[in-house]
Amino acid sequence: xxxxxxxxxxxxxxxxxxxxxxxxxxxxxxxxxxxxxxxxxxxxxxxxxxxxxxxxxxxxxxxxx
Numbered sequence: 001x002x003x004x005x006x007x008x009x010x011x012x013x014x015x016x017x018x019x020x021x022x023x024x025x026x027x028x029x030x031x032x033x034x035x036x037x038x039x040x041x042x043x044x045x046x047x048x049x050x051x052x053x054x055x056x057x058x059x060x061x062x063x064x065x
Contacts, residue, residue, distance in 0.1 A: 006049045013055050025056050037061050 009032065016024045029036075029047030039046045039054040039061050047055040054061055 001050060006053070009049055010053075010055065010058065017056065022056060029055055 013025050013028055016028050026047060034047045034049065034055065035051065036045045037048045037051070038044070039057065039059065041057050041059045042054060046057075048061060049055050052061050053059070
């Protein structure tokens with residue numbers, strides 16, 4: 001996924017979060033078919049853009065492989 005597309009998705013997720021909360025962001029991610037990974041700041045498994053960026057809080061995720 002290109003950076004411009006990631007930015008568009010994150011901007012839309014932020015709007016959804018501010019109006020409808022976290023669960024709505026999860027619903028949005030499910031519609032897009034995004035993968036989920038553990039996010040330390042969120043202390044939860046959350047949707048990811050670019051595999052390492054949390055869609056909920058925007059922080060970088062440390063992936064265990």
